[in-house]
Amino acid sequence: MTLDQAKSNQRVEICQIDGGWCLRQRLNQIGLYVGAHVIIKQSSAFGGPLVIVYNNSQIAIGRGMAAHIQIKIDETKETQHFSNDH
Numbered sequence: 708m709t710l711d712q713a714k715s716n717q718r719v720e721i722c723q724i725d726g727g728w729c730l731r732q733r734l735n736q737i738g739l740y741v742g743a744h745v746i747i748k749q750s751s752a753f754g755g756p757l758v759i760v761y762n763n764s765q766i767a768i769g770r771g772m773a774a775h776i777q778i779k780i781d782e783t784k785e786t787q788h789f790s791n792d793h
Contacts, residue, residue, distance in 0.1 A: 708780070710757065711773035713747045720744050723777035730775055737766055744781055 713719055721743045724731050734740070739761065748765060749758035756767040768776075 708778055709774050710747075710759075710768070710776040710778050711750075711770045713750060713757075713778060713780075715747055715750045717747045718744060718781045719747065719778040720781045721776055722779050724775060725777060726772075726775040730772060733772075734776075738762060739766075739776075 710719070710721075721739060721741055723741060724734060739745070743761060746760045747757060748760050754770060756769050757773050759766050759768060
């Protein structure tokens with residue numbers, strides 16, 4: 708499963724990054740790497756960027772980039788529900 712297929716409020720673990728050097732470098736710059744756990748805050752069914760929460764920061768990731776990030780659903784911890792005022 709890829710990050711662009713995740714649903715809002717899911718906690719996921721990044722398993723693999725299927726992109727070139729530039730994509731891996733960009734993700735590394737924002738602190739995302741294989742093994743990182745992130746929460747999907749917003750995933751619109753009609754496109755647009757994903758908003759994820761990682762290290763207490765909200766990060767918007769385009770769907771093209773998200774399609775290269777392999778994930779697995781992390782069901783070991785409860786997912787925090789977010790309100791829209793963050």
